[in-house]
Structure formats: structure tokens, C-alpha cells
Amino acid sequence: MQQRIFNFSPGPAILPEPVLEQAREDLWSIDDSGIGILEQSHRGATFERVIEEAEKDCQKLAGISDDYAVLFLQGGASTQFYMLPANFLPSDGTADYLVTGSWSKKAVKEAEYYGGVHVACTSKDANFSYIPAESETRYSEAPAYVHFTSNNTIFGTEFRTEPTPPGLRVTPGSPATPPATSSRGPSKWSATASSTPAPRRTSGPLGSRW
Numbered sequence: 676m677q678q679r680i681f682n683f684s685p686g687p688a689i690l691p692e693p694v695l696e697q698a699r700e701d702l703w704s705i706d707d708s709g710i711g712i713l714e715q716s717h718r719g720a721t722f723e724r725v726i727e728e729a730e731k732d733c734q735k736l737a738g739i740s741d742d743y744a745v746l747f748l749q750g751g752a753s754t755q756f757y758m759l760p761a762n763f764l765p766s767d768g769t770a771d772y773l774v775t776g777s778w779s780k781k782a783v784k785e786a787e788y789y790g791g792v793h794v795a796c797t798s799k800d801a802n803f804s805y806i807p808a809e810s811e812t813r814y815s816e817a818p819a820y821v822h823f824t825s826n827n828t829i830f831g832t833e834f835r836t837e838p839t840p841p842g843l844r845v846t847p848g849s850p851a852t853p854p855a856t857s858s859r860g861p862s863k864w865s866a867t868a869s870s871t872p873a874p875r876r877t878s879g880p881l882g883s884r885w
């Protein structure tokens with residue numbers, strides 16, 4: 676097929692053509708090496724250059740300081756529902772969850788396998804049609820972290836401002852890039868333990884709202 680079409684879907688959407696063209700070229704042969712990026716050694720200089728450049732670009736785009744590592748992980752955002760508590764929630768600890776839709780409900784379920792979960796607020800009473808006010812959010816005494824889903828893609832609500840639990844590290848849920856229309860990460864990285872953006876939607880494809 677020669678002609679490309681428009682795709683306005685809210686999930687993966689179209690990419691800029693120069694990006695696609697470069698990807699196509701580099702898949703065939705990168706840096707004039709005669710082989711594509713998928714065929715290069717994952718310990719070789721070419722791959723090292725690409726991964727380092729990708730990490731730097733992400734840091735620049737999302738305003739991430741050198742204090743944070745950018746990880747390119749498999750498993751999608753759903754994997755982070757258990758990877759986060761596996762890494763940040765001690766078995767005798769408690770994590771606070773702001774339950775505002777399907778994704779946070781799933782995140783709670785996974786966290787419960789690892790430690791205590793405290794639901795600091797929820798909009799379940801009205802089928803997740805609103806974001807509870809910060810004044811109605813009740814944090815536990817010393818949570819290991821606070822988790823929220825900045826953009827509730829199924830129920831159509833989003834946090835306009837990030838929650839501000841006093842003195843705590845916030846763990847924006849997935850894909851977490853408030854405000855949702857921007858390609859930047861959390862505004863307060865210093866208060867963030869981990870953020871799970873979904874690049875193919877949150878910070879990448881043109882036309883995508885996430």
C-alpha cells in the first residue's frame with residue numbers, strides 16, 4: 676500500500692513520517708553498517724549509542740534529572756502494577772492508592788500481594804465519574820508511597836493537578852504524564868519515586884491525546 680491514512684484513535688495513533696522513514700532505514704541498515712538495529716549486538720557500540728541517545732532524549736522531553744534512570748521495560752503499564760509494589764512496598768508496609776477507575780483498581784489488586792494497601796480516596800460511589808477533592812483524601816500515617824492514575828483513560832477523568840500528600844513520595848500510575856495533553860512527566864520529579872509513561876501514547880504518536 677502506497678498511501679498512508681489518518682488515524683485519530685485515542686490509543687496508538689499515527690507517527691510523523693520522518694520518524695517512520697528513519698525507523699525503516701535503521702531496520703535495514705543502521706550507521707551504514709550493512710545490518711539493521713535488530714541485528715546489532717546488544718553490547719555493541721551502535722546499540723549503546725542508540726540506547727544512550729534514547730535515554731537522554733526521554734530525560735530532555737520529560738524534564739527528568741540525572742537522579743533518575745529511564746528504563747525501557749517490557750510488559751506494558753500493567754506489569755508496573757506489580758513491579759512498583761515489588762520494588763517499593765515492604766511486606767510490613769502500607770502504600771496509599773487513590774482509586775479513581777479501572778487502572779487504579781487493578782494496581783491495588785497487585786499491590787495487595789506484596790504489602791498493605793490503604794485506599795486514600797475513591798470515586799467508586801459515582802462509577803468513577805469524578806476525581807475526589809484533595810480535602811477528602813485521607814492518607815495513612817507513613818505510606819511507602821502514594822499511587823495515582825493521572826489519566827483515567829477508561830472513565831475519562833484526569834487529575835488536573837498532582838496530589839500533594841505532605842512529605843511523601845508520589846508514584847503516578849500509568850501512563851502518568853500530567854497534564855494529559857502534554858508530553859512531559861510529573862511536574863515534581865523530586866517527589867516522585869517512579870512514573871510509568873506509555874511512550875507510544877503519552878509522549879509519542881501525533882494525534883494521540885494520552
Ligand SMILES: Cc1ncc(COP(=O)(O)O)c(C=O)c1O
Pocket residue numbers: 750751752753754778824826827828829848849850873
Ligand atoms: C491509564 C492506563 N493505565 C494502564 C494501562 C495498561 O497499559 P498496558 O496495556 O500497556 O498494560 C492503560 C492502557 O490502556 C491505561 O490507559
